Amino acid sequence: MSMSVGAASGSDELEVMAEMNTTPLIDVMLVLLIMLIITIPIQLHNVNLNLPSGNPPPQIVIPEVVEVNINSAGLISWNGEAIPNRDVLEAKLSGAAAQETQPELHLRAERDTPYKVVAAVLASAQRLGANKLGLVGNEKFAQ
Numbered sequence: 001m002s003m004s005v006g007a008a009s010g011s012d013e014l015e016v017m018a019e020m021n022t023t024p025l026i027d028v029m030l031v032l033l034i035m036l037i038i039t040i041p042i043q044l045h046n047v048n049l050n051l052p053s054g055n056p057p058p059q060i061v062i063p064e065v066v067e068v069n070i071n072s073a074g075l076i077s078w079n080g081e082a083i084p085n086r087d088v089l090e091a092k093l094s095g096a097a098a099q100e101t102q103p104e105l106h107l108r109a110e111r112d113t114p115y116k117v118v119a120a121v122l123a124s125a126q127r128l129g130a131n132k133l134g135l136v137g138n139e140k141f142a143q
Contacts, residue, residue: 063132064103066096068121072112076121090124097129105130108137 069077076083083089096103105125109118125133 061101063101066103066105068105068107070107070109070113070117070121072110074114074117076117086120086124089121090128093125093130094128097131102130102132105133106136107133109135111141 067077067079069080071077076089078089078092083092093105096105107118107121122133
């Protein structure tokens with residue numbers, strides 16, 4: 001702790017001012033900070049993974065592909081065959097879901113198709129267990 005002595009304002013008497021000299025404290029802190037930065041080990045940003053080696057086995061059974069199309073009027077077709085009502089669609093979906101190797105259902109809807117029709121087909125497929133379902137042809141709608 002240091003003390004500085006200076007003249008009081010307007011008088012000839014010396015006034016004692018008790019202030020802490022912070023310069024050595026700052027110097028010590030900077031030296032400690034630099035030593036800390038130097039001694040920290042270098043961080044490597046990599047993750048070690050144990051990946052399998054070799055080629056994957058070939059696919060034994062090639063699944064059947066079923067095209068489910070929905071036009072802008074909401075009419076549904078199964079591989080080009082018109083579906084008259086929802087009961088027939090659900091019968092076809094449950095038949096596809098019951099197969100040992102489920103066919104891939106490619107759902108293609110036109111741009112002006114009402115969403116409720118597409119959502120109803122998706123909900124029926126999910127409820128009946130048709131798990132291999134994909135929406136195809138949507139890339140042409142992206143802007």
